[in-house]
Amino acid sequence: MVARPPTESVVHAASSLLTPFAEPAAGWTRRHLLDVDTFSRSEIAQVLDTAGAMAEVLSRKVARTPALNGVTIFNLFYEASTRTRSSFELAGKILGADVINVSGSGSSIEKGESLIETLNTIAAVGADAVVMRHQASGAPWLAARTIPGHIINAGDGQHAHPTQALLDAFVLREEFGDLTGRRIVIVGDILHSRVARSNIWSLTTLGAQVTLVAPRPLLPAALAPGASQREHPLGLPNVRVCANLDDAIVGADAVMALRIQNERLRGKLLPSTAEYARRFQITTDRMAHAEPHAIVMHPGPMNEGIEIAVDVAHSPQSRIEAQVSAGLAVRMAILFLLIRGSA
Amino acid sequence: MTAERQLIVRGGRLIDPASRTDALLDLRVVDGRIAEVGAALSNPTAEVIDATGLVVAPGFVDLHVHLREPGQEHKETIASGARAAARGGFTTICAMPNTLPAMDTAATIDAVLQRARNADCRILPIGAVTVGRRGQELTELAALRDAGAVAVSDDGDAVADNAIARRAYEYLADLDLPLAQHCEDPALSQSGVMHEGAVSARLGLRGQPAAAELAIVQRDIALAEAANAQFHGCHISTEAALTAIDDARARGLRVTAEVTPHHLFLSHDAVAGHSAELLYDTNAKVNPPLRTDADIEACIAALAAGVVQAVATDHAPHAAVDKCCEFDRAAFGISGLESAWPVVNTLVSRGRLSLADAIERMTIGPVRAWNLDTGDLLGLGSLGVGAPADITLLATDTPVTVDPEHWESAGKNTPLAGHLLTGAVAATISQGRIVWDGRESA
Numbered sequence: 001m002v003a004r005p006p007t008e009s010v011v012h013a014a015s016s017l018l019t020p021f022a023e024p025a026a027g028w029t030r031r032h033l034l035d036v037d038t039f040s041r042s043e044i045a046q047v048l049d050t051a052g053a054m055a056e057v058l059s060r061k062v063a064r065t066p067a068l069n070g071v072t073i074f075n076l077f078y079e080a081s082t083r084t085r086s087s088f089e090l091a092g093k094i095l096g097a098d099v100i101n102v103s104g105s106g107s108s109i110e111k112g113e114s115l116i117e118t119l120n121t122i123a124a125v126g127a128d129a130v131v132m133r134h135q136a137s138g139a140p141w142l143a144a145r146t147i148p149g150h151i152i153n154a155g156d157g158q159h160a161h162p163t164q165a166l167l168d169a170f171v172l173r174e175e176f177g178d179l180t181g182r183r184i185v186i187v188g189d190i191l192h193s194r195v196a197r198s199n200i201w202s203l204t205t206l207g208a209q210v211t212l213v214a215p216r217p218l219l220p221a222a223l224a225p226g227a228s229q230r231e232h233p234l235g236l237p238n239v240r241v242c243a244n245l246d247d248a249i250v251g252a253d254a255v256m257a258l259r260i261q262n263e264r265l266r267g268k269l270l271p272s273t274a275e276y277a278r279r280f281q282i283t284t285d286r287m288a289h290a291e292p293h294a295i296v297m298h299p300g301p302m303n304e305g306i307e308i309a310v311d312v313a314h315s316p317q318s319r320i321e322a323q324v325s326a327g328l329a330v331r332m333a334i335l336f337l338l339i340r341g342s343a
Numbered sequence: 344m345t346a347e348r349q350l351i352v353r354g355g356r357l358i359d360p361a362s363r364t365d366a367l368l369d370l371r372v373v374d375g376r377i378a379e380v381g382a383a384l385s386n387p388t389a390e391v392i393d394a395t396g397l398v399v400a401p402g403f404v405d406l407h408v409h410l411r412e413p414g415q416e417h418k419e420t421i422a423s424g425a426r427a428a429a430r431g432g433f434t435t436i437c438a439m440p441n442t443l444p445a446m447d448t449a450a451t452i453d454a455v456l457q458r459a460r461n462a463d464c465r466i467l468p469i470g471a472v473t474v475g476r477r478g479q480e481l482t483e484l485a486a487l488r489d490a491g492a493v494a495v496s497d498d499g500d501a502v503a504d505n506a507i508a509r510r511a512y513e514y515l516a517d518l519d520l521p522l523a524q525h526c527e528d529p530a531l532s533q534s535g536v537m538h539e540g541a542v543s544a545r546l547g548l549r550g551q552p553a554a555a556e557l558a559i560v561q562r563d564i565a566l567a568e569a570a571n572a573q574f575h576g577c578h579i580s581t582e583a584a585l586t587a588i589d590d591a592r593a594r595g596l597r598v599t600a601e602v603t604p605h606h607l608f609l610s611h612d613a614v615a616g617h618s619a620e621l622l623y624d625t626n627a628k629v630n631p632p633l634r635t636d637a638d639i640e641a642c643i644a645a646l647a648a649g650v651v652q653a654v655a656t657d658h659a660p661h662a663a664v665d666k667c668c669e670f671d672r673a674a675f676g677i678s679g680l681e682s683a684w685p686v687v688n689t690l691v692s693r694g695r696l697s698l699a700d701a702i703e704r705m706t707i708g709p710v711r712a713w714n715l716d717t718g719d720l721l722g723l724g725s726l727g728v729g730a731p732a733d734i735t736l737l738a739t740d741t742p743v744t745v746d747p748e749h750w751e752s753a754g755k756n757t758p759l760a761g762h763l764l765t766g767a768v769a770a771t772i773s774q775g776r777i778v779w780d781g782r783e784s785a
Contacts, residue, residue, distance in 0.1 A: 114668060115668065115669060136669035136670060136671040136672065137546055137547040137548050137623070137670065138547075138548070138622065138669065138670045141623050142623065142669060145620065157547055157548075157671070159546060160547065194547060197547060220544030221544070222539075222540050222541040222544040228637070229635065230541070232540075233612075234541065234615045235541030235544060236541070
């Protein structure tokens with residue numbers, strides 16, 4: 001790992017964490033975290049620096065700080081989630097906020113309440129921030145237009161998962177420092193993946209070279225080789241696309257496997273699980289063609305033996321557990337910056 | 344004997360594409376029909392409408408309108424839709440059958456015609472092709488025609504089943520009714536909510552590929568050719584489908600088509616909005632979806648060349664609640680009657696289309712596409728002596744900011760809100776009656 005000197009904002013963030021009446025997070029102007037597509041390099045750096053300070057808090061004997069005392073955060077989850085929901089909940093609690101969980105089942109959502117009504121209800125109860133996961137792409141933008149609190153996108157449909165992208169960036173920065181020119185390969189169901197979309201934005205912004213590897217039915221048509229609109233002003237940034245994992249993995253610094261959903265593999269989008277695994281599974285043999293220092297990542301939950309070989313998932317190259325740990329620090333950083341920032 | 348009701352439209356530039364007329368001429372209307380066309384007309388008992396500085400055109404004819412009545416009167420009624428038509432310069436609108444219940448029997452068509460009797464424009468019903476628009480069994484197509492249907496369609500859905508579509512064309516060949524097809528193969532479009540392309544890739548929204556439209560267009564060209572029947576392509580939106588239609592027409596087949604103002608003007612970029620505030624703009628969710636810049640260019644070129652005979656609005660009004668929700672859940676559709684002319688005229692002002700062609704595609708073009716000018720409607724879409732006195736007065740240089748809050752339509756759903764366009768409808772005369780007069784503001 002590359003040691004990094006603390007920057008000014010780290011010092012500032014860390015010191016303000018210690019005070020019960022936290023000072024504003026200096027220089028932070030965003031009110032919501034909807035996606036990372038419009039984030040600048042320095043904004044991503046500020047999140048990662050702050051997450052570094054949060055990691056320091058987490059390393060203490062009593063990992064608690066009152067930075068968000070008196071703040072109420074709603075976790076509004078319309079989709080199942082283990083790691084994202086629990087890490088947001090823990091992040092809020094470690095920072096001293098009150099965290100309330102609302103999920104699709106066991107709430108008025110089950111009775112057919114509309115998203116707008118649920119949001120208005122939460123706002124009326126007094127939510128300062130809403131962490132939301134929703135199956136409809138774009139739902140957090142609707143929320144940000146509807147209620148006054150901070151909106152944090154914890155995954156919207158097939159669109160964005162910005163905290164995943166930021167925690168991945170955190171892990172990669174811990175590993176390599178500056179990501180300029182680093183070669184990162186993302187393998188799997190790009191079409192349906194919000195993790196891939198947000199990572200494409202953050203990694204290209206940080207200067208990395210991103211290569212997507214997927215069978216054509218799992219690639220957005222606009223990214224297919226030869227597509228007429230590959231470089232559209234409102235499209236995704238330009239990335240390499242490769243149908244052959246063996247070619248793409250040569251010289252890679254990091255390989256990120258995406259979860260493949262079983263129901264998509266039963267002859268509808270692809271011939272079979274076995275054929276997918278033969279062509280696209282991250283294996284020890286394939287990793288041998290990557291850089292010797294290359295790491296393996298996966299946003300979870302994994303299908304071990306399908307998109308990633310069991311031994312690779314648990315090899316020294318794997319950073320999958322580090323991703324989960326980084327998730328907590330990054331989510332603490334996001335909550336702190338948004339709620340204690342100047343917006 | 345009561346006195347004749349007379350009206351003189353004086354001092355305007357009369358453009359009547361049916362007779363290739365473009366001259367300073369007056370019109371005299373007697374009892375709902377055009378009685379005289381000439382210079383400096385006068386009559387001491389006639390009401391005079393001053394059209395100085397305005398274009399005098401035949402009333403617009405819209406082949407594709409959703410009136411929502413019966414069944415969804417919270418979105419629009421026949422009366423409010425007809426008022427919107429009048430304000431938009433339309434004097435004849437064809438009502439699609441996706442009402443609740445669907446217009447799939449002579450009785451439902453008759454009920455709609457009864458309710459339309461006192462409306463502010465002429466309403467011509469379109470019957471359903473299949474019972475309940477479910478795509479499984481043919482409706483009594485001859486009975487629908489005899490009740491007044493001018494075409495049949497399952498619009499909103501294609502007649503997807505190949506065998507049913509084939510039998511429909513064969514049966515319709517004897518009835519001389521066009522099949523107005525919604526060209527979308529559901530197996531290809533799946534549950535796509537926008538055009539499949541660069542913007543859907545970024546926004547993570549399920550896309551409908553252009554091939555979903557082309558597949559039905561090619562199939563229906565083949566079926567209509569085999570049956571010697573008429574295939575009318577509703578709201579064609581892609582370059583490839585327009586090329587197929589152009590080829591079919593060049594071979595002399597009975598193939599006609601319409602394009603909407605929104606497909607002539609907006610691309611899929613509108614879903615991403617023109618500001619962060621409008622990202623995932625549900626008012627830009629429409630089926631067929633807004634496509635690419637190349638498709639817009641192809642639609643304009645096909646309209647200018649006459650490959651497409653009609654501008655049709657696909658007026659699809661919705662209540663606010665139908666649009667104020669997640670993009671995936673929002674209703675498809677754009678309220679289009681009151682912005683149609685400003686959009687088309689803006690293309691004219693940008694030199695993309697001649698004024699005469701623009702008017703042609705909104706009057707005699709659609710009338711001839713569906714042979715509407717027969718019987719009582721002889722002369723429909725023209726300003727000849729004896730024609731119905733359906734007249735629209737147009738201001739072609741007036742700047743207009745689209746403001747749906749002031750529309751007559753109950754549907755305020757448009758991605759054009761706030762757009763600055765050129766052109767206004769100054770007044771509308773329907774069957775000799777002034778149904779809209781906005782000359783003060785135009």
